[in-house]
Amino acid sequence: MTHEAGEGSGGLDGFVDGGSTPPPRPTAKVAVVGAGSVGATLAYAVLMRGAAREVVLYDIDRAKVRAQALDLAHGIQFMPMAHVVGSDDIAACAGADVVVVTAGAKMKPGQTRLDLAAQTIGLTRTLMPQLVEVAPDAVYVMVTNPVDVVTYAALRCSGLPREKVLGTGTVLDSSRFRYLIAQHVGVAVQNVHAYIAGEHGDTAVPLWSSATIGGVPLLDVPPLDGRERLTPEVRDAIAHEVVHSAYEIIAGKGATNYAIGLASSRVVEAVVNDERRVMPVSSLVSGYRGIDDMCLSVPTMVSHAGAGTLLPTPMTDDEVAALRHSADTLHDLARRFDL
CATH class of the missing domain: 3.90.110.10 (Lactate dehydrogenase/glycoside hydrolase, family 4, C-terminal)
Structure with a gap:
């Protein structure tokens, strides 16, 4: 599993050069759990669309998450203003408005999809209470497959109201x-x-x-x-x-x-x-x-x-x-x- 994570910071502020009046600075903090290809692409898209003032990448793989955050931060000059952080400390997600969970178990040789789902749901049961502790007011967006059952598990183990936990679904x-x-x-x-x-x-x-x-x-x-x-x-x-x-x-x-x-x-x-x-x-x-x-x-x-x-x-x-x-x-x- 690359529960998709790292250390770090790599935060830089920047702005898009050109234009007479800069757009209003976004105010949201978005935390992305999992610094693999989906998590990093999602963070990139959020930054390019100017949807957040701060994007946090959290993953247990310290080297990888720091590298992903630095790579994104080095391009902030060409995006709407934002701050990028990469960390292997879940506390970095504190105060997030939206937490997007892309982390999941990785398939090993001989494993079935059902085995993989069992591991991912187990990870969700462990991870969600920890995330809710640091970001109790966030809306949680589940991406990891099987996304519908993962969303259901996240809702059940988090204690959050229905509207606060959703999946990317269809x-x-x-x-x-x-x-x-x-x-x-x-x-x-x-x-x-x-x-x-x-x-x-x-x-x-x-x-x-x-x-x-x-x-x-x-x-x-x-x-x-x-x-x-x-x-x-x-x-x-x-x-x-x-x-x-x-x-x-x-x-x-x-x-x-x-x-x-x-x-x-x-x-x-x-x-x-x-x-x-x-x-x-x-x-x-x-x-x-x-x-x-x-x-x-x-x-x-x-x-x-x-x-x-x-x-x-x-x-x-x-x-x-x-x-x-x-x-x-x-x-x-x-x-x-x-x-």
Whole structure:
């Protein structure tokens, strides 16, 4: 495990050269737990977007976390003003407004995914009380997989209220979904509004019935520029790629980090800026479409308070059934770990 950490400081203040009036200095402190590729990419994205006045990287690997923090700090001149700290002391996270947990166990030869999940959940149970002790008022964003069960474990062992613990859930899946739809239809991805719900995993549910392009229901959009219609076969292929594209990336370069780093930074930004942005984060669901007591993703209002109202997104009977199946799968997995 590289619980992703280090010593240090490497803090530098800086500003972007040029421009008549500098932007207002951000006020948030964001702590990133885990200085591996995802944690470092996330910290980089938070800094580039100007979402925090201070970014702390915490990891038990002192040399690595110091190196990551120094590398980021040396580029502060080219970003909005911020302070970067790398430390192997959990006290560095004190007073954070948002704590993002990317740390997890690393797979060893002969281990199964279930073995890996057991180790990661064990780490979560150890880590969360320590983090809450130093940052009791933070909103906690869980990134480590299996993210839904990890989020559920973090909520249960932290004693925090529901809204204060959320996972990145299907934020990345939904981004992949929108990208693939945009590629097929031939429009800008920013004009596609569509969500993946349920588990961040094999039972993820594409919500085709509520998807729109420019306000027009996706399934009513005629073929553009002679492109193929979104037939059931095409939709199945897109849904399959949403779930399985990570495997291709991992096979090619060993890990995913850019898209999840960007997705996670966008959740952080929604919290620190109190945006009330609708995002498919993973949070505790109770009494929603017949689902109770499990963390999974549905479109949710994200603000300074954390995970807020769950939106009553329209769904077909088949989509509701698939969402319940996803919840049942997660319940079964949680029970394996006595959650």
